[in-house]
Amino acid sequence: MIHYIIRRFLYAFPLLMGVNILTFVLFFIINSPDDMARMQLGQKHVTEQAVENWKQQRGYDLPLLWNADAPQQEKITQTIFYQKSVGLFLFRFGVSDSGRNIGADIQERMWPSLAVAVPTLIVGLLVNICFALMMVLFRNSYLEHTGIVLCVILMSVSSLFYIIGGQFFIAKLLRLVPISGYDDGISAIKFLILPVLIGVFSGIGSGVRWYRTLFLEEVEKDYVRTARAKGLSETQTLFRHVLRNAMIPILTGVVVVLPLLFMGSLIMESFFSIPGLGSYTIDAINSQDFAIVRAMVFLGSVLYVIGLLLTDISYTLVDPRVRLS
Amino acid sequence: MVILWTDALIFILMAIIVGLAFYMRSQEHIKRPLKQIGRSRIGMVSLVVLVFFVLIGLLDSVHFKAGGNKTNEIVSLLDYWATPLRERGEKTYSAPFAVTLYSKEMMTLADGSTHWDYPRLEFGGSHLDDPENQRLDDILQKGLYGFAQGAGLVAFFMFLSWGMLAEQHKRLIRSPAATAVWAVAFVIVSVSYALVYLSGYYHVLGTDKVGEDVFYQAVKSIRTGLVIGTLTTLIMLPMAVVFGILAGFFRGWVDDVIQYVYTTLNSIPGVLLIAASILMVQVYMANHEENFTSVVVRADMRLLFLCLILGVTSWTGLCRLLRAETLKLREMEYVQAARALGVKQGTILLRHILPNVMHIVLISVVLDFSSLVLAEAVLSYINIGVDPTTYSWGNMINGARLEMAREPIVWWSLTAAFVFMFALVLAANLFADVVQAAFDPRRAGND
Numbered sequence: 001m002i003h004y005i006i007r008r009f010l011y012a013f014p015l016l017m018g019v020n021i022l023t024f025v026l027f028f029i030i031n032s033p034d035d036m037a038r039m040q041l042g043q044k045h046v047t048e049q050a051v052e053n054w055k056q057q058r059g060y061d062l063p064l065l066w067n068a069d070a071p072q073q074e075k076i077t078q079t080i081f082y083q084k085s086v087g088l089f090l091f092r093f094g095v096s097d098s099g100r101n102i103g104a105d106i107q108e109r110m111w112p113s114l115a116v117a118v119p120t121l122i123v124g125l126l127v128n129i130c131f132a133l134m135m136v137l138f139r140n141s142y143l144e145h146t147g148i149v150l151c152v153i154l155m156s157v158s159s160l161f162y163i164i165g166g167q168f169f170i171a172k173l174l175r176l177v178p179i180s181g182y183d184d185g186i187s188a189i190k191f192l193i194l195p196v197l198i199g200v201f202s203g204i205g206s207g208v209r210w211y212r213t214l215f216l217e218e219v220e221k222d223y224v225r226t227a228r229a230k231g232l233s234e235t236q237t238l239f240r241h242v243l244r245n246a247m248i249p250i251l252t253g254v255v256v257v258l259p260l261l262f263m264g265s266l267i268m269e270s271f272f273s274i275p276g277l278g279s280y281t282i283d284a285i286n287s288q289d290f291a292i293v294r295a296m297v298f299l300g301s302v303l304y305v306i307g308l309l310l311t312d313i314s315y316t317l318v319d320p321r322v323r324l325s
Numbered sequence: 326m327v328i329l330w331t332d333a334l335i336f337i338l339m340a341i342i343v344g345l346a347f348y349m350r351s352q353e354h355i356k357r358p359l360k361q362i363g364r365s366r367i368g369m370v371s372l373v374v375l376v377f378f379v380l381i382g383l384l385d386s387v388h389f390k391a392g393g394n395k396t397n398e399i400v401s402l403l404d405y406w407a408t409p410l411r412e413r414g415e416k417t418y419s420a421p422f423a424v425t426l427y428s429k430e431m432m433t434l435a436d437g438s439t440h441w442d443y444p445r446l447e448f449g450g451s452h453l454d455d456p457e458n459q460r461l462d463d464i465l466q467k468g469l470y471g472f473a474q475g476a477g478l479v480a481f482f483m484f485l486s487w488g489m490l491a492e493q494h495k496r497l498i499r500s501p502a503a504t505a506v507w508a509v510a511f512v513i514v515s516v517s518y519a520l521v522y523l524s525g526y527y528h529v530l531g532t533d534k535v536g537e538d539v540f541y542q543a544v545k546s547i548r549t550g551l552v553i554g555t556l557t558t559l560i561m562l563p564m565a566v567v568f569g570i571l572a573g574f575f576r577g578w579v580d581d582v583i584q585y586v587y588t589t590l591n592s593i594p595g596v597l598l599i600a601a602s603i604l605m606v607q608v609y610m611a612n613h614e615e616n617f618t619s620v621v622v623r624a625d626m627r628l629l630f631l632c633l634i635l636g637v638t639s640w641t642g643l644c645r646l647l648r649a650e651t652l653k654l655r656e657m658e659y660v661q662a663a664r665a666l667g668v669k670q671g672t673i674l675l676r677h678i679l680p681n682v683m684h685i686v687l688i689s690v691v692l693d694f695s696s697l698v699l700a701e702a703v704l705s706y707i708n709i710g711v712d713p714t715t716y717s718w719g720n721m722i723n724g725a726r727l728e729m730a731r732e733p734i735v736w737w738s739l740t741a742a743f744v745f746m747f748a749l750v751l752a753a754n755l756f757a758d759v760v761q762a763a764f765d766p767r768r769a770g771n772d
Contacts, residue, residue, distance in 0.1 A: 018589035026601055031608045039608050152758070156695065156751040158702045160722050161743055168729055266596055267703055282707055285600045293601055300594035308592075 001316055008312045012305045016089070019301040024085045027294055033060035033080070036290060040097070058097055058291070059083060084294070093295040098287070102295045106277065112182055113264030113276030115192055120199035121261060124207060125254065127200055132211035136219060137238055147208070154205030162202040163271045170194055180272040195272045199265070214249055218242045248318050255310045259303035263296070327388045327399050329625040331552050331632075335386050338559050358684075358763035366505045368759030373509050374752035377517075378547055385548040388621070399621040401548075407541055410524055413448035415536035418728075421737050422464055422527045424450035449528045467526060468519045475518025479511045531737040533724065543741040545716035550749060553632060553701045553711075554694040560636035565643040566686060570678055572644070573651025574670075583648075587641040595638045596707070602634040603709040624712035631704070631711060635697065643689045650682050684764040691760045695753040702746065718742040 037054040038046050055061040063079050087094060093102035135147045171179040177194045218224065219242055227237045264278030273279065277296070284292035349355045362368045385403040404411055418427035425443035432440050445451070453459045520540070523529050530539040572583040590598075606627065610617055617623035654660060655678070663673050704710030705719025706726075713720060725738035 014585065015589050015592055018585065019593055022589065022593070023601065026605055031605050031612075035608050035612050039611055152754050153751065156747055156754050157743075158699050158718075158722075158746060158750075160702055160706060160719075160726075161739075164722075164726060164729060164739065168734075172729070260594070263594065266707060270707075281597065281600075285604065286708055288604060288607075290604065293597065293604065297593055297597045297601055300597055301592040304592040304594065308588075 004316065005309075005313055008309055012309060015305055016298075016302060019298060020085050020088060023294055023297050024081060027290055028080055028084075036060070039288060058095075084291075088295065088298045093299075094291060096284070096291045097289045102292055105280065105292075106295070106299070109275055109277050109280050110262055111276075112188075112274050113269065113278060114261060115188060116195050116199070116268060116272075116274055116276065117261040117264055119192065119196045120203075120265075121254070121257070123196060124200040124203050125250075128204060128207035128211050129250070131204070131208045132215055133238060133243065135208070135212050136215040136242070137234065139216070139219075151205045151209045154202075155209070156205075157202075159202045159267065162198050163267065166194060166198040166201070167271070170197075180274075182272075182274045191272070191274070195268050195274065199268060211246075211250065214246045215242055218246050248315075251318060252311050252314055255314045256307040258310065259306045260300070262303060263300055327390055329388055329399075329622065330629050331556060331625055332386045332388060334556050334559060334629075335383070335552065338555055339383070341559075361763040362759055364500070364502055365759045365763075366502050367755050368763075369502045369506045370509045371752040371755040371759070373506050374513070374748060375756060377513055378749050378752075379551060381544060382548040382551040385545065399619060403544070403548075407544070410538045410541040413538070415446050415449065415528070415532045416444075417532070417534060417536055418735055419446055419449060419528060419532045419536075421529060421531040421539075422450070422460070423531065424453060424456040424460060427735070446528070449532075450526065452526060464523065464527070467523050471519035471522025472515045474522065475515035476511065478518070479507075479514045483507060483511075530741045531735075533721075533738050534728075539721075539738050539741050542716050542721055542738075543718075543745045546718045546721065546742070546745065547749070549628065549711055549715055549717040550698045550701060550746070552628060553635065554697045554753070556629070556632040557635040557639065557697050558690050558693060560633055561640035561643070562686065562690070564636075565640040566647060566679075566682075568640075569644040569647025570651050570674060570682065573648040574655055574674060574678060576652075580648075583644070587644050590638065591641045593638075596704075596709075598638050599631075599634050599704065600707070600709045602637075603631065606630045620714055624715045627712040628715060631701075635700070639693065639697075643686070646685055646689065647682050650685055651678055654678055654681055684766065688757075688761050688764055691753070691757040695750045695757065698746065698750055698753070702742075718746045 033055050034051055037051040037060070041050055041054060052061065060080060066079060084094065091103065093106065096102050096105075131147070135144045138144055167179055170176050171194060177190055180191075182188060182191050215238075219238075223245075224237055224241055227241050228234070232240070262277065263281075264274075264276040266278045266282055268274075269276045269278035270282045280292070281296045283289075284296070349359065362372075381403065384406075385401045387402040388399050389402075389405075391398045391400045391405070416426060419425070420427060423446065425445055428443075429441055430444050432442060432444055434440050445456075450456055450460060450463075453463060520529055524538070524540055528538050528540070530543065533539055533542065568583045568587070572580045610623065610627070617626060660673060660677050663677055668676075701710055701717060702719035702722060705717055706723050710719050711717045721738050721742040725735065725742070728735035728738070
């Protein structure tokens with residue numbers, strides 16, 4: 001088993017290399033640093049000198065892959081690729097185009113993101129599983145049919161409308177919670193209620209449907225029929241057998257997204273002006289700060305790869321069949 | 326006639342769909358699921374709604390230069406018919422069916438005195454002399470007139486088809502699905518007739534900040550939504566199908582390479598990859614302005630790029646499904662038999678594997694459509710979606726979002742975007758469910 005995990009771990013490196021090269025091509029080869037400088041400084045009336053200055057301040061004035069002028073080792077190290085892309089592997093994110101330290105920013109903004117994302121995930125999971133179980137318990141009844149229709153309707157509404165509607169009705173009309181904002185420490189709770197609530201609500205449609213199919217698949221299996229035949233009541237079979245066996249796909253589905261919770265939710269955070277990584281990314285996109293976007297792309301893929309690893313490990317822990325084969 | 330890139334692709338797509346439909350008619354094993362869809366009331370009703378949207382989208386995809394070749398303005402057939410709507414702008418916000426602007430202004434009366442009141446709209450309800458008393462009657466009257474016209478049209482076709490088909494296809498016409506289809510078609514055509522007729526006199530859904538008709542915006546956004554939902558699929562399908570089948574069939578290093586490629590792409594968070602690519606496209610466009618002279622061409626290119634990028638980020642899911650299915654299929658007896666008989670690998674792929682994974686392709690295409698339409702709105706909100714000059718529901722929401730804070734609130738832009746988007750996505754979701762139930766072999770025969 002340890003063998004297997006080590007192999008999966010080593011497999012992560014070529015993946016991250018691929019991501020790194022892809023972002024490098026996207027950010028430096030398709031559009032040269034000159035193009036970026038012109039974009040930042042305004043299209044027209046840019047002197048060569050201004051472009052050069054801009055590039056030098058941000059360290060973009062080096063050759064891309066091979067520095068022929070530099071001595072010995074620095075032929076490789078004094079290049080954009082080495083300075084900007086390889087450093088990401090060591091989580092050296094460098095400075096943003098506006099001169100801030102990206103690594104420090106990320107560390108600081110990670111917590112608000114988590115404060116929104118973790119409760120949303122947990123509450124959402126509980127709510128979705130409860131509804132899905134209820135629909136499976138009352139299957140082939142009117143309750144289930146209305147449930148399915150409701151799910152499809154909920155799924156068909158854009159998440160933007162949930163946010164706008166929630167902000168309007170709960171925060172503006174009823175004045176139960178503040179519309180947006182964030183505070184440190186315990187007083188953050190009143191700002192978090194609404195985003196979490198909306199996050200859970202907007203996920204119900206697709207979530208319940210997904211868990212329902214998982215449960216239905218289990219319900220039709222032989223061991224459930226056996227359990228029923230031996231006289232267990234429907235609720236007992238559902239909670240003792242179906243739920244426990246359906247936990248495997250549910251758990252692995254959750255484990256994949258766990259690391260990505262750090263990244264936060266882009267729209268949610270920007271609507272509620274929560275100073276997390278999601279709004280950080282959006283700000284970077286809007287101000288066209290390529291250094292931050294590049295760092296976030298890499299961070300996101302690292303977290304995803306970690307998620308994949310965790311899934312593999314949790315599979316081996318939860319499902320004995322995987323462990324033995 | 327001007328053919329934009331997306332137009333060309335849309336028409337290619339239509340040709341493919343028509344071709345596929347003809348091909349599928351002759352295939353016995355596909356007839357059963359098709360008949361199942363045909364019997365389903367929900368499926369047929371949502372199909373009617375989708376077809377209605379597609380027709381509007383197609384009308385909006387025939388572009389030509391307005392006023393001969395002299396001007397550079399490119400309009401579509403829909404724009405041409407909606408010229409009054411397009412040109413009759415107001416100054417700023419006005420509510421649906423309003424005859425006055427939404428905010429008070431200082432006005433100079435004929436006798437030189439100034440007066441603080443809501444000014445009359447330039448076009449909306451300008452045919453009324455005494456709007457306060459006449460407005461409601463006028464709206465009802467015109468609405469009924471338009472509704473009656475639409476209803477008459479549907480009734481005419483209903484009788485026509487009844488007369489022509491009644492003898493041979495009595496059972497077909499009397500089936501519950503057919504009745505539902507007629508009912509929905511009746512409602513859609515009559516209501517849209519009434520709306521179109523009314524929009525000649527009023528701003529049916531009000532006007533936005535710069536005084537543009539919201540109804541026109543919402544209708545124009547249909548094409549954007551459809552283009553993103555369908556062209557993305559068209560772009561990603563060949564990649565997903567070819568790579569998925571090859572990886573599953575040949576295994577070995579081919580499989581390794583393809584798996585590596587899609588895991589790498591998958592590991593980059595979708596939104597960020599799209600953001601990075603769109604930023605790059607923006608830089609490229611800003612530095613090559615000479616290639617994008619017209620606003621329409623520019624917006625169209627960006628729409629196409631967006632589809633391309635969405636396609637690149639979304640092919641991985643289908644590819645993985647196809648790989649898994651092909652892995653299963655290649656061990657099947659009939660594939661083994663074909664191999665033992667010395668059939669060439671290419672032929673096995675084309676004749677035995679490809680037709681048997683088509684149901685997965687079809688299901689995922691229909692399922693993806695609605696999520697892509699929803700994704701467009703979110704992406705436009707983050708400014709990495711379609712060009713700001715393109716009409717799209719995302720841009721409408723984005724523009725109207727801040728107006729919720731106004732007192733009294735401006736609700737119609739959001740409502741219009743919500744209703745149109747909801748109708749399209751709901752129809753697509755329901756249809757996807759029916760298609761999935763009909764084509765999925767695991768669920769076939771259950772219902």
